[in-house]
Amino acid sequence: MTTLAEKFGRDDWTRFTLRQRMTRYAVIFGCALAIAWALTSIEVIWPWVWGAPEQIGDLFGRMYPPDPSNLETILKVLWDTVNIATFATSFAVILSLPVAYIAAQNTTPNRATLWLGRLILVTSRSVNTIIWALLFVAIFGPGVVAGILAIMFRSIGFVGKLLGEAIEEIDKRPVEALEATGASRFKVIAYAIVPQVMPTFWAVAILRWDINLRESTVLGLVGAGGIGIILQGAIDTFNWPEVATILIAIIVLVIIGEVISAYLRRRIL
Numbered sequence: 001m002t003t004l005a006e007k008f009g010r011d012d013w014t015r016f017t018l019r020q021r022m023t024r025y026a027v028i029f030g031c032a033l034a035i036a037w038a039l040t041s042i043e044v045i046w047p048w049v050w051g052a053p054e055q056i057g058d059l060f061g062r063m064y065p066p067d068p069s070n071l072e073t074i075l076k077v078l079w080d081t082v083n084i085a086t087f088a089t090s091f092a093v094i095l096s097l098p099v100a101y102i103a104a105q106n107t108t109p110n111r112a113t114l115w116l117g118r119l120i121l122v123t124s125r126s127v128n129t130i131i132w133a134l135l136f137v138a139i140f141g142p143g144v145v146a147g148i149l150a151i152m153f154r155s156i157g158f159v160g161k162l163l164g165e166a167i168e169e170i171d172k173r174p175v176e177a178l179e180a181t182g183a184s185r186f187k188v189i190a191y192a193i194v195p196q197v198m199p200t201f202w203a204v205a206i207l208r209w210d211i212n213l214r215e216s217t218v219l220g221l222v223g224a225g226g227i228g229i230i231l232q233g234a235i236d237t238f239n240w241p242e243v244a245t246i247l248i249a250i251i252v253l254v255i256i257g258e259v260i261s262a263y264l265r266r267r268i269l
Helices: 004-008 018-041 046-050 052-063 070-104 111-126 131-141 144-168 171-178 185-215 228-236 240-268
Strands: none
Touching: 018 052, 046 052, 052 070, 052 228, 052 240, 070 144, 070 185, 070 228, 070 240, 111 144, 111 171, 131 144, 144 228
């Protein structure tokens, strides 16, 4: 029985050529060099790093047992956190629809609107939620309004980007069929485009609400409402038992949000 090497007259087969291997080794060496340079260029107080396990144990010792005396206020602010995420997601989804429409190459009216839509998406996604929150706190003052606007502006880019890509990937045949019958642009959108992107629309909306629920828990650290306000106050006053209660409440909230998201995905999608 002849082997493949004997059949084709070569016994030096390798998965990669010499050039490919050298390229891979060069990339790996470059990455290792970059990591080594980064470690030497940053200032790390290594005694603090080595002492971190002891500090963690001491911190958890101060947190136990959790203090539920302020539980009513915590639950009230936690509900504000849910409202921030829900309202912000709703407004972002609505506002992202026209942005996604003009940002998709197959539906945008012209080149100028295409770049306008993509500029909005890039601007929204380039600025972190905390930065948006700081900006709106400076404009509207501390409170849930700043938190809602911060999460909304951040979410528009996320939702609009995914919806725009979904629009670009639709089947063109229903669109062409309706256009051939002389249907208006509104009817083409309503009967040819919308039905094809609805699964993506609901999936993205549910996912973004789940993400915003997590992000809204930290907005209070910069004064934008939510549970973060009480958390920051407890940390500033070294009230570690109350910090433990707040962290447990946040974890429970995130778990409930995950359960709700999974249920909605099963029911709608």
